[in-house]
Amino acid sequence: MRVALFVPCYVDQFYPNVAIATMQLLQNLGVDVDFPEQQTCCGQPMANGGFEDYTAGCNKNFIRSFTGYDYVVSPSGSCVLHVKDHLHDASNEAAATTVRTRVYELCEFLTDVLKVKQLDVSFRGRVALHQGCHGQRGLQLGSSSERMLPFFSKPMQLLQMVKDIEMVPLLRGDECCGFGGTFCVTEEAVSAAMGNSKISDYMQHNAQVLTGTDMSCLMHQEGLIRRQRLPIRVLHIAEILCGNS
Template sequence: MKVSLFITCLTDQYYPRVGIALVKVLEKLGCEIDFPQEQTCCGQPMWNNGFADETRALAKRMIEIFENAEYVVTPSGSCCAMVRDYYEDALKDEPDWLPRAKKLAGKTYEFVEFLTKVLKFDPKEHAVSWNGDVTYHYSCHLRGIGMTDEASNLLQQISGLGYHPLDKKEQCCGFGGTFSMKYPQISGEMARDKTACIDKTGADTVVINDAGCAMNIEGTCRREGVQKQFTSVAEILAEGMGLLEPGGDK
């Protein structure tokens, strides 16, 4: 099975270890990974701010780059949702591009979604073991791609991992891309509420799969004096399968 990695801007710049972990896990599961060097932004910031022409240009670039991929896998539910939910809308009046957008949407998956729905990954079959107490932040854009409790269910199947449910798990962390810049006071209150819920769990580690959410929540926790470690499902799996040394730069 051939998989093309769509790493996303924020993961590439701020959380490269997530991409390394993702590749190691998928390779261990028998996937052949390639990384198209030409990839850039998916266009989501432009689309969210009403720059439709700029979005279309980036969407067409993404389509051309990943068109021949068997599967496209990304660590970001947010960017996955952009490809799946909005490319067709952005290119609806361009008959030469619309079918190509639909084709890309049909083979693009968020990492945990790909593990659970395509590879049918079972942590117990692979003797995944990771010691620690975690809580999990559910990113809003996962709703757009039909994901609900896949990540939390996966975490709870890992030997040695103590799972602590998060209150108000369906509530946004306040990032929302440029929402946090346009409405900083509202965004800040939402982030502080999320941080209070995290603190209440008593877990040492927060699992967040979307880089935007991770940056927002990590920063708020530091400012609020809530001392937590942060990681992703990919990193936990890679560490738990002996593919990546525990800890390291996040």
Template sequence: MRVGLFIPCYIDQFYPRVGIATLRLLEHFCPGQVEFPTSQICCGQPMANSGCVSDARPAAERFVATFRPYDYIVAPSGSCVSMVRHHYHGLVADEAALAEVQAKTFELCEFLTDVLQIEPPAGRFPHRVGMHQSCHGLRDLRLGKSSELNVAPFNKVERLLSKLDGIEYTQPDRADECCGFGGSFAVYEEAVSCMMGRDRISDHQRAGAEVLTAGDMSCLMHLDGLIRRERRPLRVLHVAEVLVEGMGIGGA
């Protein structure tokens, strides 16, 4: 099995520790099978979301060409995976190649639970953890139950962390509310975006969270900026970092 690791551009530039944690996690469960293709670039989501379709097209073509040789493509980002799986139509000329790549592109937690079907790993993480449900992961990829669905509760991210000794999930009042990031929305509607982010952080703080985690570092980037500026006592970690720290398989 060849696993192609896709690291989103904002993680590469601002949070390389998350990329390293993701690599260590995949190497732990897929030893000798993980590769990082150096020809990879941005998936094109920022351009597509801004309406610049012609600028997004070369990025989408490059993604498909780069990752088509792999058996699986894994990324620590629900939003980037959602872009590839649900929003590449019309951007890639070779529709057969696109369909092939879309079918084997997975978010990290989704890959571990649905493809590798691992049991939740043992470890220790004695903290009160607030789980942020990113919109793309929750509603596009169905990584958990959203409030509008009348189905039995499930959460793939929480399940992965469930065997870490000492972990305690806190319960915010609005479990799946948007953080307000939304990519370029945070630039064009800065005041609204920041207000939404502060509401999200306050909800988690009222619930008693010590650590805020998610499967999307883009959401956490937005929330972490507000947390640091306002000196709030919350530690922000991607779920890959929580697993690596809890399992003791190397610092991120």
């Protein structure tokens, strides 16, 4: 099984520890992981901004970097959803299609492909989970509260394998945090207000740690938390699951 690690561009630059944790987590589970060094970005920042037509270069580079692997795994539901929905190459659509079908968000790779049933790690603390909307509703990593279907959550399933962890219930568990890519600056007022609602939910439930499947949502919420000097530590789910946090 040839597995490639796809590290979102901003994680590469600002959160190397998240990528390292992802790599270690996969290695702990016996997976041989490559990091194709030519990779850059999935193109989502342009596409969500309305400039899908500018993503041809990113798409080509993405396909070049990840062709030949059985699985492409990434610690981001949002970037994975973008690839699944929008990775195309007019000059080589077959290659694009192959990559699209082989890309997995980290949690779903663990639960659905590796079929992880136990993790030999522990974490002490009261933890709130923020499932990014693109992962949750887009990739269906978890059931959404709008739909009348049985509850499930792949990230929660994994967190519950961690010893000593205490997951806190939330009032509005799957409300969007307001990051939304360029939305976080073009609609700064609403974006921050949405983030603050999430944070007050965590505070009300005495969460000590905020975790999630997308560093972009967490970066936005961490920015608000740090500005307000609130006692909440922010960790990507990979950092908890790999046991090194």
